[in-house]
Amino acid sequence: MRHLLGLQNMPxxxxxxxxxxxxxxxxxxxxPVKKVPTLRGKAVITLFYENSTxxxxxxxxxxxxxxxxxxxxxxxxxxVAKGESLKxxxxxxxxxxxxxxxxxxxxxxxxxxxxNTLHVPVINAGDGRHEHPTQGLLDMLTIRQVxxxxxxxxxxxxxxxxxxxxxxxxxxxLTTMGATVRLVGPTTLMPNDAHHLPVTVHTNLAExxxxxxxxxxxxxxxxxxxxxxxxxxxEYSRLFGIxxxxxxxxxxxxxxxxxxxxxxxxxxxxxxxxxxxGVNCAVEEQISNGIAVRMAAxxxxxxxxxxxxxxx
Amino acid sequence: xxxxVSGGRVVDPSQNMDSLADILIVDGRIAGFYNxxxxxxxxxxxxxxxxxxxxxxIDIHVHLREPGFEYKEDIVSGSRAAAAGxxxxxxxxxxxxxxxxxxxxxxxxxxxxxRAGFTRVHPIAAATRGMxxxxxxxxxxxxxxxxxxxxxxxxxxQNAATVRRCMEYCAMLGMPLLTHNEDKSLTxxxxxxxxxVATSMGLPGMPACAEDIAVARNIALSELTGCHLHLLHISxxxxxxxxxxARTAGLNVTGEACPHHWVLTDEACASYNTHAKxxxxxxxxFHANAVKAALLDGxxxxxxxxxAPHADYEKQIEFDAAPFGILGLETSFPLVYTTLVxxxxxxxxxxIEMMAVEPARILNLxxxxxxxxxxxxADIAVFDLEVEWIVDREQVQSKSHNTPFHGMTLxxxxxxxxxAGKQVRL
Numbered sequence: 001m002r003h004l005l006g007l008q009n010m011p012x013x014x015x016x017x018x019x020x021x022x023x024x025x026x027x028x029x030x031x032p033v034k035k036v037p038t039l040r041g042k043a044v045i046t047l048f049y050e051n052s053t054x055x056x057x058x059x060x061x062x063x064x065x066x067x068x069x070x071x072x073x074x075x076x077x078x079x080v081a082k083g084e085s086l087k088x089x090x091x092x093x094x095x096x097x098x099x100x101x102x103x104x105x106x107x108x109x110x111x112x113x114x115x116n117t118l119h120v121p122v123i124n125a126g127d128g129r130h131e132h133p134t135q136g137l138l139d140m141l142t143i144r145q146v147x148x149x150x151x152x153x154x155x156x157x158x159x160x161x162x163x164x165x166x167x168x169x170x171x172x173x174l175t176t177m178g179a180t181v182r183l184v185g186p187t188t189l190m191p192n193d194a195h196h197l198p199v200t201v202h203t204n205l206a207e208x209x210x211x212x213x214x215x216x217x218x219x220x221x222x223x224x225x226x227x228x229x230x231x232x233x234x235e236y237s238r239l240f241g242i243x244x245x246x247x248x249x250x251x252x253x254x255x256x257x258x259x260x261x262x263x264x265x266x267x268x269x270x271x272x273x274x275x276x277x278g279v280n281c282a283v284e285e286q287i288s289n290g291i292a293v294r295m296a297a298x299x300x301x302x303x304x305x306x307x308x309x310x311x312x
Numbered sequence: 313x314x315x316x317v318s319g320g321r322v323v324d325p326s327q328n329m330d331s332l333a334d335i336l337i338v339d340g341r342i343a344g345f346y347n348x349x350x351x352x353x354x355x356x357x358x359x360x361x362x363x364x365x366x367x368x369x370i371d372i373h374v375h376l377r378e379p380g381f382e383y384k385e386d387i388v389s390g391s392r393a394a395a396a397g398x399x400x401x402x403x404x405x406x407x408x409x410x411x412x413x414x415x416x417x418x419x420x421x422x423x424x425x426x427r428a429g430f431t432r433v434h435p436i437a438a439a440t441r442g443m444x445x446x447x448x449x450x451x452x453x454x455x456x457x458x459x460x461x462x463x464x465x466x467x468x469x470q471n472a473a474t475v476r477r478c479m480e481y482c483a484m485l486g487m488p489l490l491t492h493n494e495d496k497s498l499t500x501x502x503x504x505x506x507x508x509v510a511t512s513m514g515l516p517g518m519p520a521c522a523e524d525i526a527v528a529r530n531i532a533l534s535e536l537t538g539c540h541l542h543l544l545h546i547s548x549x550x551x552x553x554x555x556x557x558a559r560t561a562g563l564n565v566t567g568e569a570c571p572h573h574w575v576l577t578d579e580a581c582a583s584y585n586t587h588a589k590x591x592x593x594x595x596x597x598f599h600a601n602a603v604k605a606a607l608l609d610g611x612x613x614x615x616x617x618x619x620a621p622h623a624d625y626e627k628q629i630e631f632d633a634a635p636f637g638i639l640g641l642e643t644s645f646p647l648v649y650t651t652l653v654x655x656x657x658x659x660x661x662x663x664i665e666m667m668a669v670e671p672a673r674i675l676n677l678x679x680x681x682x683x684x685x686x687x688x689x690a691d692i693a694v695f696d697l698e699v700e701w702i703v704d705r706e707q708v709q710s711k712s713h714n715t716p717f718h719g720m721t722l723x724x725x726x727x728x729x730x731x732a733g734k735q736v737r738l
Contacts, residue, residue: 008512085625085628085629086629086630087625087628087629105630107630107631107632107633108513108514108515108584108631108632109513109514109515109584109630109631109632110630112583112584113584113629113630113631127514128514128515128632129514129515129516130513130514130515131514165514168512168514191511192506192519193506193507193508193511194511196508196511197508197511197512
């Protein structure tokens with residue numbers, strides 16, 4: 001594996017290897033002294049063209065736990081504000097001797113562009129509505145931890161599928177590993193051709209949740225309502241909101257995931273978000289798992305020839 | 313001054329000719345045809361043995377970028393590319409800077425093309441001032457200066473009342489209106505065809521029906537006004553069906569297609585290849601097949617390129633941010649030959665008809681354009697049908713390199729052109 005750009009077309013063996021590696025690293029994250037020397041002397045540059053606190057911090061944490069230098073470039077403050085092209089910016093980072101570039105960008109394909117431009121490994125930290133592979137992997141790791149196996153698991157992804165890179169990475173990763181994926185959402189937020197994906201498409205939440213093992217709740221951007229794709233957040237919440245009533249259609253031990261940040265009272269009720277009344281909502285575990293997944297990605301792309309970190 | 317183009321296979325569909333013949337050219341005009349070796353006139357001989365000789369090709373849809381965007385292409389480089397592609401005439405679209413909306417710009421372009429001397433260039437006037445979509449241009453004056461048609465290409469008119477006014481005015485002056493058919497309210501923000509490829513790539517799509525809706529509106533307005541409507545770069549089955557129905561009903565509507573719309577599909581955009589980004593976008597195989605079928609059954613009258621050069625740095629960018637458009641002039645005939653003629657779907661004569669005779673007829677081009685009839689200007693193209701070559705984006709006459717056909721093996725290649733009996737030297 002030279003880059004981590006997306007989960008589409010990634011073979012099951014590679015997905016398995018990344019998840020196994022992440023699981024092995026997961027324990028380090030909980031150590032009182034969480035530092036291993038595996039990537040000492042390596043420089044990881046995170047290049048973020050979109051605001052993101054959690055993903056950027058997660059990558060930074062992952063790099064630092066493995067003793068790599070983590071340098072964050074928030075684009076608003078750099079030369080991009082002066083109109084520098086993505087190509088020139090990337091080549092500058094390479095000349096600055098980055099060993100790995102982590103890129104978040106509002107346009108789909110920006111990570112592919114980076115991979116085609118650079119000689120060093122590129123990790124896609126989210127490109128437009130295309131993919132967010134480390135989010136997909138951390139969702140898969142969380143499901144595997146709770147459900148034991150991905151194969152045979154029924155996962156309902158609920159919300160704004162059209163604009164969601166999280167949905168796409170989940171679809172490819174989960175189906176490759178043998179899970180069944182259902183897409184649930186209003187037709188205005190569902191790609192017209194979603195039925196060509198390896199999924200079933202549902203516009204009725206009760207039907208989409210029927211017997212589901214996992215519900216992955218997508219964040220609803222409030223601008224969707226402003227741009228006329230929804231009549232109101234109130235109606236969205238009534239039809240597609242995840243709460244105790246709607247969850248009753250899923251399996252009793254249903255696992256609830258959310259990539260964050262949550263709009264309580266819109267796509268997810270506060271009770272469910274807080275895991276009240278016996279709901280298994282794994283939002284915090286997802287965040288901790290995210291560090292392990294990003295450690296696994298950095299290790300796989302930069303440190304594969306080094307001794308395994310768990311023995312260090 | 314006498315010249316004998318000798319030993320070639322002459323293919324001129326304007327006079328149903330496909331035979332070995334020597335062509336005598338006197339003072340830049342076609343003077344007669346002779347069985348090979350039988351002409352006794354004292355003439356300089358240009359041997360084209362083993363080659364095919366046709367009327368010079370005509371592309372009525374190119375972007376030459378001058379004035380204003382000379383870093384992408386200019387009239388010298390664009391008309392060189394045209395000559396290299398076997399074209400002796402091109403019609404250039406008005407989205408320059410300033411736009412082709414005054415007689416001065418029309419005259420400037422014609423003058424520059426004469427100075428360059430590679431290809432005849434006929435400007436197409438903007439439908440509205442500055443292509444702003446509001447005020448009509450002074451079409452009468454533009455026509456008098458040499459503009460051959462009126463178009464909204466690149467800035468498709470959204471307001472139906474404006475299209476109606478343009479058509480009424482153009483009809484009065486006998487000028488065709490060439491429309492880029494796109495309902496922007498449906499394509500806004502889109503960068504490729506709407507479909508499963510775009511969905512997987514996470515790119516906002518442009519649905520095929522955005523073209524169909526604009527076509528249906530424009531045909532209805534053509535019926536109302538009597539204006540000759542020419543549909544630019546047809547890319548959907550819906551447009552083919554609407555054009556077919558309009559022509560069956562006897563309406564004054566014609567249409568054109570570009571090779572990329574039947575040779576490629578939206579799969580070519582995979583891995584975010586900006587050289588496969590143009591507007592209208594590459595569609596699905598379903599639509600590509602429909603465009604091809606409409607070319608073969610005569611629903612679509614002519615083949616053009618929509619040659620649209622862009623600088624490397626403009627295309628080496630995020631897919632969403634890259635400009636629409638690809639090169640076309642230097643690959644057009646070889647693509648037509650390789651994908652339609654060689655497989656036996658279309659005769660060579662019909663291909664030349666769609667690339668020379670029909671374009672001249674549709675825009676009523678002067679001086680016997682698109683024919684080798686005796687008395688016509690000796691604008692000639694010569695092709696080698698046997699050669700096989702690999703498209704190399706670095707080996708082009710154009711200033712830009714944005715072709716999606718890089719690396720493709722093509723059969724046949726233009727060898728040279730003549731303007732008024734004078735060989736064009738590149």
